[in-house]
Structure formats: C-alpha cells, structure tokens
Amino acid sequence: MAVSGLIMLGYLLVHMYGNLKFFQGQDKFDGYLHETLPHMFYPYLPEGGALWIIRVLLLVALVVHVYCAANLWRRNKAAAGYVGGKRYHTTQNKTGVQRSYASFTMRWGGVILLLFIIGHVAQMMPNWLSPGGASDSKYDRVVNGFDLWWVVLLYSIGMIAVGFHLAHGFWSALTTLGQNHSTTRRGSRWTAISIGLATLITVGFLSVPFAVLFFGAGS
Amino acid sequence: MNITVRVWRQKNADDKGKMVTYGVENVSEDMSFLEMLDVLNEQLTLADEEPIAFDHDCREGICGACGVVINGIAHGPQVTTTCQLHMRSFEDGAVIDVEPWRSGAFPVIKDLVVDRGSLDRIIQAGGYISAPTGSAPEANNLPVPKVDADHAFESAACIGCGACVAACPNGSGMLFTAAKITHLGLLPQGQPERDSRVIGMVEQHDHEGFGSCTNIGECTAACPKGIPLDTIARLNRDLLGALAHGDA
Numbered sequence: 001m002a003v004s005g006l007i008m009l010g011y012l013l014v015h016m017y018g019n020l021k022f023f024q025g026q027d028k029f030d031g032y033l034h035e036t037l038p039h040m041f042y043p044y045l046p047e048g049g050a051l052w053i054i055r056v057l058l059l060v061a062l063v064v065h066v067y068c069a070a071n072l073w074r075r076n077k078a079a080a081g082y083v084g085g086k087r088y089h090t091t092q093n094k095t096g097v098q099r100s101y102a103s104f105t106m107r108w109g110g111v112i113l114l115l116f117i118i119g120h121v122a123q124m125m126p127n128w129l130s131p132g133g134a135s136d137s138k139y140d141r142v143v144n145g146f147d148l149w150w151v152v153l154l155y156s157i158g159m160i161a162v163g164f165h166l167a168h169g170f171w172s173a174l175t176t177l178g179q180n181h182s183t184t185r186r187g188s189r190w191t192a193i194s195i196g197l198a199t200l201i202t203v204g205f206l207s208v209p210f211a212v213l214f215f216g217a218g219s
Numbered sequence: 220m221n222i223t224v225r226v227w228r229q230k231n232a233d234d235k236g237k238m239v240t241y242g243v244e245n246v247s248e249d250m251s252f253l254e255m256l257d258v259l260n261e262q263l264t265l266a267d268e269e270p271i272a273f274d275h276d277c278r279e280g281i282c283g284a285c286g287v288v289i290n291g292i293a294h295g296p297q298v299t300t301t302c303q304l305h306m307r308s309f310e311d312g313a314v315i316d317v318e319p320w321r322s323g324a325f326p327v328i329k330d331l332v333v334d335r336g337s338l339d340r341i342i343q344a345g346g347y348i349s350a351p352t353g354s355a356p357e358a359n360n361l362p363v364p365k366v367d368a369d370h371a372f373e374s375a376a377c378i379g380c381g382a383c384v385a386a387c388p389n390g391s392g393m394l395f396t397a398a399k400i401t402h403l404g405l406l407p408q409g410q411p412e413r414d415s416r417v418i419g420m421v422e423q424h425d426h427e428g429f430g431s432c433t434n435i436g437e438c439t440a441a442c443p444k445g446i447p448l449d450t451i452a453r454l455n456r457d458l459l460g461a462l463a464h465g466d467a
Binding site: 072075076078079080081082083084087088089090091092093094096097098099100103104106168171172174175176177178179180181182183184185186 | 225227235236238288290291292316318321322323324325386388389390391428429430431432433434435436437439440441447448449451452453454455456457458459
C-alpha cells in the first residue's frame with residue numbers, strides 16, 4: 001500500500017511539472033509532450049521506451065494499491081465487530097475524537113480517484129474522448145476541454161480528492177515504512193509536511209484549468 | 220444530579236442485545252462512573268431485575284479492566300479509565316450511552332463485559348524476554364541511555380485495557396502490540412528475541428481477527444496511559460527489519 005502509493009505520488013509530482021509547462025505557451029508545452037518525453041533516455045532506450053516503462057510501472061502500482069485497499073477494507077470491516085449494521089449504537093461522537101476528514105474518507109475518496117483516473121486516461125488517448133473538440137496539438141485539447149465548466153468541475157473534484165487522499169496517505173505511508181516518528185496524529189512536523197505536499201499538488205494541478213476557464217489562458 | 224443512562228443489555232454471547240434506558244436519580248457529581256453504575260444496579264436488584272454486568276477490579280486506574288464505551292468514546296469524555304471518570308464530567312439531565320468494547324476479536328460475554336483474552340494471546344506470542352531468573356542484577360552492569368529508558372517506560376505503561384481497539388475504526392490492536400514491541404525493543408534485554416517477537420506478535424494479532432492499522436490515530440487519543448503513536452512506526456520498522464533478516 002505504502003510503496004505503491006509513494007510511486008504514484010512521485011509520478012504526480014513529475015506530471016504536475018509537465019502540466020505547469022502549459023504556462024510557457026503552446027510551443028514549449030507541445031514540444032515537451034511530443035518531443036522531450038518520447039525521447040527520454042534516448043538513445044539508451046528506444047523512442048517512447050521510457051514512457052512505456054513508466055506506464056507499466058504505474059499500472060502495476062495502481063493494481064497493487066487497489067488490491068491492498070480492497071483487502072484492508074474487507075478485513076477491517078470484519079474486525080470492527082458490527083452489531084446490527086452498526087458498531088456503536090449511540091449517535092454521539094460519530095466521528096471519533098481526533099480523526100481527520102482525510103483519514104476517514106480514504107476509501108471512498110480512493111474510489112472517486114479510481115473513476116477519475118479511468119476517465120482521465122480515456123481522455124488522454126489520442127483524440128479518443130475529446131470534450132470541447134479534438135486537435136493534434138495537446139495544448140489545443142487542454143484549452144478546448146477546460147473551456148467547458150463541467151470539465152473543470154469534474155477535474156476539480158478529482159484534484160480535491162487527491163489532495164485529501166495525500167494529506168493522510170503520505171503521512172500514513174511513512175508510518176507504515178517505519179520512518180515517521182510523530183507521537184501524535186495531529187500537530188507534528190510530518191502532519192504539516194503532508195498537508196503542504198497535498199496542497200502543492202492540488203493547487204499545481206488546478207492552476208491550469210482555472211487559468212483557462214477564468215482568465216482565458218491559451219485562447 | 221439526575222441522569223438517563225442507555226445501556227447495552229445482552230444476556231449472553233448468543234443473544235442479539237439491545238440498548239435499554241434507565242433513569243438514575245440523586246447522582247453525586249463526585250461519584251465515579253462505576254459508582255453510578257453500582258447505584259443503578261442496586262436499583263435494578265431492588266426492582267427484581269437483572270443487574271448490569273460490567274468488568275472492574277482495582278478502581279484506581281491501573282488494572283485496565285473497566286473498559287466501556289461512553290457516548291461513543293472509549294472510557295468516555297476524559298482521557299482516563301472508566302473508574303477514574305467522575306460524574307462531574309456530565310451535565311445534569313444528560314443522556315449517557317454505555318456500550319461494550321466493539322471488535323471482532325472481543326466477543327461480548329454479557330452486557331458490558333467482553334472477552335479480552337486475545338490481547339493475552341498476543342503477549343504470549345512474544346511479548347516477553349527469555350532470561351534466567353534470580354536476584355536483580357547490578358543496575359550499572361547494563362547501561363541504558365536515559366532517552367531510551369524513558370521511552371521504554373512510557374510504552375510499558377500500557378495496561379492492556381483495549382481502549383485502542385475499541386476506538387480504532389478498523390478494530391485494530393496495533394497500538395497495544397506496538398507498545399510492547401517498543402518497550403522491549405528499546406532495552407538491551409529485549410534484543411535477542413527482537414525479530415521473532417515482532418513477527419510472532421503481529422501474526423497472532425492478525426490471527427485473532429484484529430483489523431489492520433491505517434494510521435488514523437484514534438487509539439492514542441483514547442489511550443488512558445498516553446501511549447504515543449510513534450510506537451506504531453517502531454513496530455513497522457522492526458517488522459520490516461525482521462522480514463529483511465529472514466527470521467520469520
């Protein structure tokens with residue numbers, strides 16, 4: 001769970017770096033996507049080779065992550081000792097003492113992310129699903145898509161979900177790997193770092209669609 | 220003060236169980252929560268009803284027997300054991316819900332009493348050191364850094380009450396297991412069995428049907444002895460180390 005999650009987090013950071021190239025204009029953005037990325041580690045790897053390695057690695061990480069999550073979900077539900085569909089019958093303190101919103105939305109938030117990823121990958125296939133209009137320039141497709149309010153809305157839901165997921169997930173992954181020696185869940189240095197990282201990713205990814213929709217970037 | 224108590228009543232392990240409401244009058248705010256239950260039980264006995272079964276022993280906050288969930292929080296609103304919780308923590312006229320610890324690994328025996336034998340079996344799976352007994356050795360023969368000694372002592376304060384399991388949304392006994400791993404893992408006497416201990420205890424923990432830790436931290440917030448959350452990272456680190464050493 002932790003290792004596959006950290007692999008995907010590493011990819012997200014690189015992905016965000018690529019997205020931010022949007023602000024350098026059409027030539028730089030398309031050049032990065034159509035020339036730089038396919039020639040990563042060329043000629044040591046064939047053209048597009050590095051991208052395929054990354055795709056396979058990410059797919060494996062995703063499958064492992066989902067498998068582990070499903071397994072945890074099943075085991076923990078059995079372990080919680082539900083009686084008549086409920087664990088505790090009181091209606092008081094339903095959300096516990098200090099658990100964060102991020103921590104108890106990991107599972108359903110993860111489901112939202114999975115749906116988002118499926119939709120997002122379908123949309124990134126060459127001119128397969130192109131809201132707003134197809135084009136051979138990825139820059140144009142970004143602008144066409146994010147000119148539509150509902151595309152931006154769906155994208156924002158995905159990015160906020162990833163933010164919450166990471167705010168707990170990064171902290172949790174470090175604990176699972178035995179590296180996080182915070183004595184409480186709240187108020188520690190690692191809590192601040194996790195929230196900072198989650199905010200960075202969410203804001204970084206949202207900057208492009210918001211720039212297109214609200215400030216007319218690229219049109 | 221007059222209060223209303225809603226208690227989980229369950230005749231035996233096979234009974235379905237339900238919440239039953241009782242009124243308790245003239246409760247002193249200086250009573251402990253258990254003394255309030257004693258008063259309620261006297262009322263029930265005089266009315267020829269079955270008194271409420273609840274676990275208790277020392278009534279001074281060190282044995283860990285008196286665990287119940289009060290208003291959805293393990294041991295109630297104060298971070299302490301139920302016997303050390305006083306009625307002044309509640310408002311006059313309050314409705315107080317009392318339920319047993321809930322976990323697949325803690326079957327309910329009767330009313331508020333659960334079987335916590337699963338925690339004992341986790342200890343039996345490695346929560347000890349194999350050392351020859353005899354008179355206490357000379358303390359200065361075995362130097363322990365102050366920081367380690369303090370931290371080991373902090374973890375050794377676990378009374379095995381099970382509040383961490385009851386508070387955990389996953390019903391995980393990770394904090395309990397981690398406290399023992401940390402306590403013995405930080406001291407020189409614990410080193411020879413360090414790898415086999417963590418593997419044995421974690422295997423037993425899973426075998427008993429406890430859930431897995433997702434690092435939410437409700438356990439530390441509920442722990443009456445303040446076992447810190449970093450013990451869980453230590454357990455994970457020891458487990459990864461043991462698996463890497465191949466001492467499974």
